[in-house]
Amino acid sequence: MNRTRRLSTAAAILAALTLTVGLSACSGGDDGADGELKDSYTVATDTSFVPFEFKDGGEYVGFDIDLINAIADEAGFTIDLKTTNFDGIIPGMQTGTFDMAIAGISITDERAKKIDYSDPYYQSGLRIGVPVDNTDINSVDDLAGKNIATRLGSTSADYIKKNIDGATPKEYKQLDQAYLSVANGSTDAVLYDAPNVAYYIKTKGEDSLKMVGDLLQAEDYGIAIAKGQPELVEAVDAALKSLKDDGTYDKLFEKWFGEKPQN
The missing domain is CATH 3.40.190.10 (Periplasmic binding protein-like II)
Structure with missing residues (x-):
């Protein structure tokens, strides 16, 4: 009698374990x-x-x-x-x-x-944007000691800090703010991803900004x-x-x- 009870209990435990494993295998879904x-x-x-x-x-x-x-x-x-x-x-x-x-x-x-x-x-790089009437900034070398607009948390902000002597990166959460800061004279130039600088000038900033210098720091997205x-x-x-x-x-x-x- 006791042996029968032990066998029944063992069988019940085994069945419960089997059911648990089966449910685990079926769970997950999305x-x-x-x-x-x-x-x-x-x-x-x-x-x-x-x-x-x-x-x-x-x-x-x-x-x-x-x-x-x-x-x-x-x-x-x-x-x-x-x-x-x-x-x-x-x-x-x-x-x-x-x-x-x-x-x-x-x-x-x-x-x-x-x-x-x-x-x-996508293969990209960095480009410089300056006011259309600016004649002093023609390359990255001319950015030394300048206030440069860029995007908060971007690789261009790191580039400014590491590669441009005496320059101060002015980091903006929204890119439009960065471009507008150059147009209104709050900063001297913008440095950011080449396709975005080109697109902004083409669509919104043709009368206020221009690109100068070479493509900098080729990088992949x-x-x-x-x-x-x-x-x-x-x-x-x-x-x-x-x-x-x-x-x-x-x-x-x-x-x-x-x-x-x-x-």
Whole structure:
């Protein structure tokens, strides 16, 4: 009698354990199991980096927005787009608020300690913008000792601090503020990502700003991915390669920059 009870108890425990394992294997859903893609990811972006991402008529548009949507479609997941200031993107990824980010984020060794990156998707660099009537600043050497507008938390701010003697970076959360500070004389020049400087001058600042000097510090943009998601890095890289191979990437590039990519 006692032996029968012991056997029954053991069987009940085994059945409970089996049920628990089965439920664990079936759980996860949208969260995804280890090594598997989730159904949806939260993607951070900024809204003031034309033509990569900006708000137009209540809608978020731009090269980065089109690209991340195409990558998501190709990889088979959906995205929940969230906007934040540029300097809040990496901290948000570190705390788990965002899974990914696309916002013209330059690939650097320092950032790679905190986040992972996709393969590069855009080659950029830094350019100088000055008032149209300025004749004193013609190259990076002429920026020594000047007040230089740039974006808060950007690689251009680091460049100013490390490479331009006596210069003071004036960092702004919104890029329009940086450009306007040059136009109204609050700063001497703006130093920022080449495509954004060119686009701003072409669309808004043609009468107030001009570009001078050579392209500085060639750098690549990558899609930022929160650490610990190698399956997502692999999926994004594979999707990006497919979009380049089938011509989709070239079409998006030409749509936003008016020409096909050079490389």
